[in-house]
Amino acid sequence: MRNFPQSYIELSRLLLRLEPSHSSKKEVEKKFHQIEAGYFGEKLVDNTLLELIFPPHSCILTDVHLKIHNHLYIQMDTLIITKKYLLVIEVKNIVGTITFQKHNGQTIRTLDGVKTPFECPISQINRHIQALEQLRLPLPIFKAIVFSSNRVILENVPMDEPIFFRKNLSTYIHQLNQKEDRIDTSQFNDLIRRIQLKQHEMQRKSLCDRWRISPESLIKGLLCNLCGNILYKISNKTWKCTKCESNDRNPITHNINDYFILVKDSITTIECKEFFGFSSTHEAYYMLKKCNLINVNNARKSAYRKNIEVF
Template sequence: MDNFLKQVSFPKNHAILKDIHIPINDNLYLQIDTLIITQKYIAVLEIKNIKGKVFFQRNPYQLVRELDGAITTYKCPEQQLKRHIKKLQILLKQSKVNIPVKGLIVFAYSKTHIAQPPEFAKITMGCDITDHIDEYNEMSDVITSSTFHRLLGKITSKSTEFMPKPLAQTIHLDQTHIRKGLICPNCHLKIMNKKHCPTCKISTKLMQQQAIEEWFYLFKNTITNRECIHYLELKDKFAANHILTNLNLNRLNAHKNRCYTLSQSFWLTKDSSTRL
């Protein structure tokens, strides 16, 4: 999707925001895969990485996927898109900004077979998205440059990192089934006492970032030096302390009770692979 969007000739004032997570009020959050903001329109992209033959089922609304003889059901992207747009319009109303909101369901895989399309929402394949965006870009400006920057500033300042509940708090997770140590995300080799993967040349620093991120997804919202030593199979507490203090994590407590949590500045890699 990033490559396809790079092919679009956007107007001067535009922004492409990803993985937006904005609190509207105490009980309402806005979560959007990709949000495009211009002076002409705002586009909400609901991106799906689903292969196979898909049906937009109605009554009840579901996305049904058929692949290799297996049937899998998902939440309906059309209903998700409607909810996103409704919540976004609440935010725009709060900001006193009147601008058209466009919605698109985008399937990243061009070989996905859409056997039954959605009832109302527009749908496109990733390779064809430039046609839709080019059409939107022909619209006239409806907000000023200052309003655009004010709206963009408000959205980016309100956006927070979305951290799902660790899997261990939802399902039984046997830690003996989890691979420990530094694992290369490409060739899955365990890397010991090296600065790079000997095969893929990926740096161990990148693997450390990924491993700590995966800890928060799998086990707990915090990590201690002792847990880091065990999880990454480090030689001592000094190695663990070096890693944790150099990853821009939030530090809680002091001395023996010290632990770390994710912070806004922690780089969450998009290419992390499971250790299960």
């Protein structure tokens, strides 16, 4: 039901192309593991939802990105749509003691004697609710903040907020499922289509721009699809991994996206030659042609972008 988030995939590629001694390596690893923990926490909540019986004509959307208008985008962990209600679920996979400070929009996590401030999930989910209300949807909107880990202690929890441990979520949803229908099947289907039309992935800067990393400091070359180590050419049609010794007859197809993710959204034959270590621009041109890219101009220095329908 839920795929690994794009940010997780992108950071995994950045980590493969950063030298162990790079000054940003530890910070990138920390962010990567935060996203990873969040994903597995969301999967635990997904499993809880799968155990429940929802009313007919229900839809569970995960990792929802909506464009409310040109200046407002929201990302929700889970959105449940039924004929009775909408439910926004914010999942937190945090360990330690969590102290809510609703008055200033913060939560404090205490772990091993170290206190770390976080944005209050109450403020976060309330912004999502306010944004959805701008769409004037024909259903009441409910919310739930769910802590997925068993190794968490909650302190100063506001009594008027729907904050749960994962196993308590089912009781809350069961209560919501007892409500009367507010829309008919036709309206429900129209609502699903409307939400899907609002789904939007924001255009983001390259990872090198976001992390202020020079592309020159990245590990160049073609990387093995199995273990991530450097490939070397053994013939015109075959590359071999320096570590696991697997053969790859078309390594560019799973490496070209690294450039688009990490450096920029277009590539020339010269840039391809330099980044992936091809022997000539002719070889780089030949390899780019295997990727089903879009030629964005007809000049001698053609640039290529990825075909969204292919990747």
